[in-house]
Amino acid sequence: MWKWLHPYAKTEETYALCGRLYPWFLWPAIALLAVGTVWGLAFAPADYQQGDSFRIIYIHVPGAMLSMGLYAGMAILGFIGLVWQIRTCYMGIAAIAPVGAMMTFIALFTGAVWGKPMWGTWWVWDARLTSELILLFLYLGVIALYGAFDDKIQAGKAVAVMSLVGVINLPIIHYSVYWWNTLHQGATISKFDNPSISSDMLWPLLLNILGFGLVAGALACRRLQNEILTREMRRPWAQTLLLSNETGAK
Amino acid sequence: MSGDKLTQLKAQELACIKRDKLLFNDLALQVEPGEMLVVAGPNGVGKTSLLRILAGLSAPEDGAIFWNDVSIDNIDSTFRQDLIYIGHKLGFSINLTAIENLRFWMQQRGQVPSEQSIIEVLDELALVGMEDVLVRQMSAGQQRRVALARLWLTPAAIWILDEPLTALDKWGINLLQQKMISHVQAGGIIISTSHQHFAVDIPVRTLALEPNWL
Amino acid sequence: MHFDSFAAFIDMGGYGFYVWTSFIVTFVGIYTLFIEQKWRKKQLKLAVVKENDRIQRIKKAKEKASQANSDE
Amino acid sequence: MTVFWSVFRRDWLLAFRQNAEFLQPVLFCLLVVTMFPLGIGPSPATLQKVGPGIIWVAALLSSLLALEKLFKQDFLDGSLEQLVLTPGSLPMLALAKVLVHWLVSTLPLLILSPVLALFLNLTWDMYWALLCTLVLGTPLMSLIGAIAVALTAGLNKGGTLLGLLLLPVYIPLLIFATSAVESASLGIPFTGQLAIIGAMLLFAIALTPYAVAYAIKVSQN
Numbered sequence: 001m002w003k004w005l006h007p008y009a010k011t012e013e014t015y016a017l018c019g020r021l022y023p024w025f026l027w028p029a030i031a032l033l034a035v036g037t038v039w040g041l042a043f044a045p046a047d048y049q050q051g052d053s054f055r056i057i058y059i060h061v062p063g064a065m066l067s068m069g070l071y072a073g074m075a076i077l078g079f080i081g082l083v084w085q086i087r088t089c090y091m092g093i094a095a096i097a098p099v100g101a102m103m104t105f106i107a108l109f110t111g112a113v114w115g116k117p118m119w120g121t122w123w124v125w126d127a128r129l130t131s132e133l134i135l136l137f138l139y140l141g142v143i144a145l146y147g148a149f150d151d152k153i154q155a156g157k158a159v160a161v162m163s164l165v166g167v168i169n170l171p172i173i174h175y176s177v178y179w180w181n182t183l184h185q186g187a188t189i190s191k192f193d194n195p196s197i198s199s200d201m202l203w204p205l206l207l208n209i210l211g212f213g214l215v216a217g218a219l220a221c222r223r224l225q226n227e228i229l230t231r232e233m234r235r236p237w238a239q240t241l242l243l244s245n246e247t248g249a250k
Numbered sequence: 251m252s253g254d255k256l257t258q259l260k261a262q263e264l265a266c267i268k269r270d271k272l273l274f275n276d277l278a279l280q281v282e283p284g285e286m287l288v289v290a291g292p293n294g295v296g297k298t299s300l301l302r303i304l305a306g307l308s309a310p311e312d313g314a315i316f317w318n319d320v321s322i323d324n325i326d327s328t329f330r331q332d333l334i335y336i337g338h339k340l341g342f343s344i345n346l347t348a349i350e351n352l353r354f355w356m357q358q359r360g361q362v363p364s365e366q367s368i369i370e371v372l373d374e375l376a377l378v379g380m381e382d383v384l385v386r387q388m389s390a391g392q393q394r395r396v397a398l399a400r401l402w403l404t405p406a407a408i409w410i411l412d413e414p415l416t417a418l419d420k421w422g423i424n425l426l427q428q429k430m431i432s433h434v435q436a437g438g439i440i441i442s443t444s445h446q447h448f449a450v451d452i453p454v455r456t457l458a459l460e461p462n463w464l
Numbered sequence: 465m466h467f468d469s470f471a472a473f474i475d476m477g478g479y480g481f482y483v484w485t486s487f488i489v490t491f492v493g494i495y496t497l498f499i500e501q502k503w504r505k506k507q508l509k510l511a512v513v514k515e516n517d518r519i520q521r522i523k524k525a526k527e528k529a530s531q532a533n534s535d536e
Numbered sequence: 537m538t539v540f541w542s543v544f545r546r547d548w549l550l551a552f553r554q555n556a557e558f559l560q561p562v563l564f565c566l567l568v569v570t571m572f573p574l575g576i577g578p579s580p581a582t583l584q585k586v587g588p589g590i591i592w593v594a595a596l597l598s599s600l601l602a603l604e605k606l607f608k609q610d611f612l613d614g615s616l617e618q619l620v621l622t623p624g625s626l627p628m629l630a631l632a633k634v635l636v637h638w639l640v641s642t643l644p645l646l647i648l649s650p651v652l653a654l655f656l657n658l659t660w661d662m663y664w665a666l667l668c669t670l671v672l673g674t675p676l677m678s679l680i681g682a683i684a685v686a687l688t689a690g691l692n693k694g695g696t697l698l699g700l701l702l703l704p705v706y707i708p709l710l711i712f713a714t715s716a717v718e719s720a721s722l723g724i725p726f727t728g729q730l731a732i733i734g735a736m737l738l739f740a741i742a743l744t745p746y747a748v749a750y751a752i753k754v755s756q757n
Binding site for chain 1: 466467473476477478479482483485486487489490493494497498501504505508509511512513515516
């Protein structure tokens, strides 16, 4: 392959790249989240149907979007890693998986907390909630699989395959669950489907979606850096880096 | 070492059947203090089985074993307190470090473990720097030496060692032999399966097990 | 400002408990991920220091052993 | 007692050395519970009716999975034979191992049980009864299971054989536990069933350590 994909040069460079990107992710994320959250919580008008409880949307929707986006990201990394045999991509999957799991958890948790006042119950077997729950299991499976191997290159390959399998499966799971739900006519919720949303409500949501994305990016960078350092602990560059800089930044 | 008190291992009419095959029958043996017994014989003859029976790990089909004239199955027997058995398996958890394993071993023996004494023994066994490495990350020879560290840490009258030289290098074999010699000279008992040439003359008896193909 | 008073802001039209739990859990969750990484890096540093210390000790022991051999 | 605590500490340390593997049976339990609504439909009334049974069956299955590892590693690396040879009391040691096992692999299940109850639409009364039965019943499961696990420790095959051995033995527990939850759902006191499970547990604490100790010795033969 190209010279810059050479594995030894690559990890070190990826580490530096993550270090450079980290502040560019972190500070805008904090700013966006601060503005979006305050706007959403205090200034946006209340929903005519759901009252102020709808404000949970400002974290629920970003969480749900990222839970799926990060999984897709993992699958893309897995594809690149498997096709071009780049182990930094495997590390990337391992770095993203816990972040994605946390986002999925946030989506599920806020969904449940939102559901309680709206539907009178914490949990219903709604199609979207169910596929989100299955997504959480997929994430946990990936994390467990990565932890199960002693040899982390092997683990990375296994995880890459697994995330590809998962990403192909996800739409199938989603539609089958949807079909299952309409078949049973159990608890169908249409209250969430709010086609028209006023721009006063929409703007903070967009800010928070972007903010969540950047936070996830910052976290992924940090995790990838630490993953690289853990694996290359015995290499001279990692040693000098770990021993010299005490602040831990960069 | 408990060489000052009279210790003696006696076995009578031992029989062992493994997978419906009679390995040995009506076997009697006696080991006196300050003596080493080597169990010899071809593979599959029941050396390991005999050692496990003598250690009290598996029950013989017939017969009994006496430690100082008390049956080792007797609740009053001090046999377990006086015995160190090292088998094919390490006997240590591979997910713990050498120190953690040895500390646990000493606690089990009612000893009060001190980190310092464990480290000293590990140093003597050339395991410097390996104290806080997980046993699973060590080489076979290192793992073996951690297992053998028990002989250094805990005084016991009788050692039962199944193939103690496995995976040891020349230096390690020499070290273990010296330890064995001093143990026997101090009045201890060793029952082992491997033939060795000792630099110093110690009383060694050989028990040759004959293949008993039925 | 949508709310009339701070109390109304906290109350969230009666949904205060639900709204605030969601937000607090979310941000605490994300924050723990950052803290975890900080902790992990610290552990890594300790591990490297320990590892180097170990290498030094092994070296020293080897030197000692070779000296003892040459003395004999 | 020092024997007990030293084994306790060792096993505790070991559990956390293995990449949180002890959480896997709990997740398995959660997944099994998730499968049921997908299989029988999301209707809250139906789920409420079958919920306690599902949770208990899932707990039984996941505890089987978890139990399998109770003596496996110790058997393989020879720790178990050394434990048999220690001067300390083997039943005590077995009890310590089972206790740690329960703490690391079943206690998380209890912590997760509210989620399971929500998934299956259990009422508060039913959940309370379920929790009581789980608190009393799961240690019983671990104790009885440990006997069979020790017996099969030396075998290379484990999983399915263990299920064949243990699931029939767990039947009484399942019956009393689910009947307790059903009583709770009808508003009838369920102390009777709890008392029976509690009695079985006390009986097991008193006797099973000796049985496990004997089974460990058998596994060494």
